[in-house]
Amino acid sequence: MISRELRQIVNGDQVSDGAGVQLKRIIGSPQLNMLDPFLMLDAFGSDQPQEYLAGFPPHPHRGFETVTYMLAGKMRHEDSAGNQGVIETGGIQWMTAGKGIIHSEMPEQEQGLLAGFQLWVNLPASEKMQEPRYQERTAEEIPVEVHDNGTRIKVIAGQTRQGTQGVIDNPYVNPLYLHVALPADTNFEQTVPESDNSFIYVIEGQLTLGDKQRLLKAGQLGVLEHGDLVTLKADENSEFLLVSGQPLNEPVARGGPFVMNTREQVEQAFADYRAGRLA
Ligand code: CO
Numbered sequence: 001m002i003s004r005e006l007r008q009i010v011n012g013d014q015v016s017d018g019a020g021v022q023l024k025r026i027i028g029s030p031q032l033n034m035l036d037p038f039l040m041l042d043a044f045g046s047d048q049p050q051e052y053l054a055g056f057p058p059h060p061h062r063g064f065e066t067v068t069y070m071l072a073g074k075m076r077h078e079d080s081a082g083n084q085g086v087i088e089t090g091g092i093q094w095m096t097a098g099k100g101i102i103h104s105e106m107p108e109q110e111q112g113l114l115a116g117f118q119l120w121v122n123l124p125a126s127e128k129m130q131e132p133r134y135q136e137r138t139a140e141e142i143p144v145e146v147h148d149n150g151t152r153i154k155v156i157a158g159q160t161r162q163g164t165q166g167v168i169d170n171p172y173v174n175p176l177y178l179h180v181a182l183p184a185d186t187n188f189e190q191t192v193p194e195s196d197n198s199f200i201y202v203i204e205g206q207l208t209l210g211d212k213q214r215l216l217k218a219g220q221l222g223v224l225e226h227g228d229l230v231t232l233k234a235d236e237n238s239e240f241l242l243v244s245g246q247p248l249n250e251p252v253a254r255g256g257p258f259v260m261n262t263r264e265q266v267e268q269a270f271a272d273y274r275a276g277r278l279a
Pocket of ligand 1: 056061104105
């Protein structure tokens with residue numbers, strides 16, 4: 001098997017988005033514009049209410065999926081079709097925006113820690129105009145694989161080496177989305193399809209990656225070279241996300257909340273939004 005080495009370390013940029021939410025943009029930043037099929041990765045985490053209270057008031061999406069994973073706190077979600085719910089600590093919402101949705105994402109708390117991630121996953125051209133769809137799972141509904149050495153693998157999407165299956169269905173890029181906790185000095189291995197694009201984001205601790213023993217620290221995202229095996233060791237008690245997916249290899253035309261294949265399709269999305277056809 002070919003071990004995946006570390007290709008690039010991305011630290012991300014502090015930005016303000018929505019109505020003034022402070023977050024760190026890691027994918028979708030000048031350092032890493034995209035990692036096909038992943039268009040954006042934001043990490044948010046603050047116990048200062050003024051950094052998150054404003055939330056994300058109603059805004060549209062078309063042509064891709066938004067994936068919200070809460071590490072701490074609660075986020076209320078409402079959309080133009082009347083869907084609503086609260087994503088709580090440890091829960092995931094995998095929203096296929098498809099042909100279009102207008103939604104809001106607002107903190108369901110006025111104090112305390114709010115932390116998590118939003119990942120944007122592209123859809124293939126043939127699926128961009130499908131009906132919107134939600135896959136929402138609470139922490140209790142997501143399987144956790146526990147090993148004798150203390151390793152804990154929360155399997156959101158994809159499958160572990162031991163066969164634990166995630167809860168998210170996505171036949172377009174067959175994603176792997178794992179949240180792994182490793183005790184100090186523990187090794188970890190996960191097979192991935194050779195041609196997938198894969199990254200690791202270190203939530204806490206420090207990892208040593210691949211045969212070349214490259215370091216990846218808390219708060220950093222590591223883009224991995226191609227290969228079929230992710231191998232790493234935790235230098236201290238560590239937590240990280242391992243995310244992988246098949247590249248779509250299609251043209252990408254972005255316009256704010258719309259991600260299509262051509263400029264004309266993005267302009268059509270703006271026109272549809274202005275005309276009230278996304279609601
Ligand atoms: Co949104």
